[in-house]
Amino acid sequence: MARIRPEHAAAAASLVLVLLSGCASGAVAPSSSPSPSPSPSGEGGRDPETILTCQGVxxxxxxxxxxxxASSLPSELAALLEDSxxxxxxxxxxxxxxxxxDDHVVLMRExxxxxxxxxxxxxxxDLFSASASPGAMPIDDVWGVDVSTSCTPRIDLGGRGEAMLALDPDALPDPGDREIAMLAxxxxxxxGRxxxxxxxxxxxxxxxxxxELVVGVVPNGDGAYTCQSNPPTPFTVALERELGDRVLLDASVVPAHEIVAPAAGADG
Structure with a gap:
C-alpha cells in the first residue's frame, strides 16, 4: 500500500479555496463510461473490500x-500512539x-x-496514519507518523481527479428546473486555473x-503545474425531470454530502 509522506500531507492539509465565482454554461451529460464502484447510493450495498481514499490514504x-x-490495538502500540x-x-x-x-496502522474518528x-x-x-517506515516522522526507533489530517472518504473515480462541488450562488435552482448550475x-x-x-x-x-451526482475531472496532459488553489469551474447538470423538492447529493464521497451554495463572503 502506498503511503503518504508528511510533506505531501502538509500540502494537502493547507489547501485553500479561492472565492467562488462565475456562471454556468452548457449542460454536461453523464459519461457513457462505466460508473465507478461502489454505487453512489452507497452504504447498504457496498462491498466491504471496496477501497476508498481519505486525503490520499x-x-x-x-x-x-x-x-x-482503537482500544483493540496491542497495548504497547496503543500507548505509543497516545503518547506520540x-x-x-x-x-x-x-x-x-x-x-x-504489522507495520502500518490508520486510525479515524468521526x-x-x-x-x-x-x-x-x-x-x-480526523485521520492518523503511522508506520514502521524510514520516511515517517519518528515516534520511537520503529514507528513514525505518516499523516495527521482531516478528510472524507472518496470512491474510485476510474482515473478522473477529485472535484469539490457547490451550487452556483448566482443561479440557485428552482423546483421547476431540469438543469442545475454548479461549480466544481x-x-x-x-x-491556479x-x-x-x-x-x-x-x-x-x-x-x-x-x-445523486458523481463528478470528476479529466486529468491534465503532461506538464508541470504549480499547486496554489484552483478557482471553481462552472458547469451544469441535466436532469431527467424537474428537481422539485429533491436534495442534491455529492455521491463521490462516503457518506454522500448535500450540495449547497458557498456561504456569502466565503473564501474557502
Whole structure:
C-alpha cells in the first residue's frame, strides 16, 4: 500500500479555496463510461473490500462500517500512539481502526459536526496514519507518523481527479428546473486555473427524494503545474425531470454530502 509522506500531507492539509465565482454554461451529460464502484447510493450495498481514499490514504468500506475500536490495538502500540511526541492521540476511545498490519496502522474518528472548509470541501473524519517506515516522522526507533489530517472518504473515480462541488450562488435552482448550475473546484494541481472543458459528470442517479451526482475531472496532459488553489469551474447538470423538492447529493464521497451554495463572503 502506498503511503503518504508528511510533506505531501502538509500540502494537502493547507489547501485553500479561492472565492467562488462565475456562471454556468452548457449542460454536461453523464459519461457513457462505466460508473465507478461502489454505487453512489452507497452504504447498504457496498462491498466491504471496496477501497476508498481519505486525503490520499487508502481505507476499506468495511472498516468504516465496522469501526473496530482503537482500544483493540496491542497495548504497547496503543500507548505509543497516545503518547506520540509528533501527534499525540488525545483519547484513543474516540478513534476506530481503519487499517491494521504489522507495520502500518490508520486510525479515524468521526467529526461532529463535520468541518466545512467552504466550496464543497467538507471533512467528516480526523485521520492518523503511522508506520514502521524510514520516511515517517519518528515516534520511537520503529514507528513514525505518516499523516495527521482531516478528510472524507472518496470512491474510485476510474482515473478522473477529485472535484469539490457547490451550487452556483448566482443561479440557485428552482423546483421547476431540469438543469442545475454548479461549480466544481479541482483538487489536483493546475497552476491556479479552472478545469474548463475537463469536468465530467460520471453518474446521475435520480430517486423520488434525491439526485445523486458523481463528478470528476479529466486529468491534465503532461506538464508541470504549480499547486496554489484552483478557482471553481462552472458547469451544469441535466436532469431527467424537474428537481422539485429533491436534495442534491455529492455521491463521490462516503457518506454522500448535500450540495449547497458557498456561504456569502466565503473564501474557502
Amino acid at each position: 487508502e481505507v476499506t468500506a468495511g472498516a468504516l462500517d465496522e469501526r473496530t475500536p 511526541p509528533v501527534v499525540p492521540i488525545d483519547d484513543l476511545d474516540d478513534w476506530f481502526v481503519a487499517v491494521s498490519s 467529526l461532529e459536526p463535520p468541518v466545512d472548509l467552504g466550496g464543497g470541501d467538507v471533512r467528516d473524519f 473546484t479541482e483538487r489536483s494541481c493546475n497552476s 479552472p478545469a474548463t472543458g475537463r469536468i465530467e459528470v460520471i453518474d446521475v442517479v435520480e430517486t423520488d427524494t434525491a439526485v
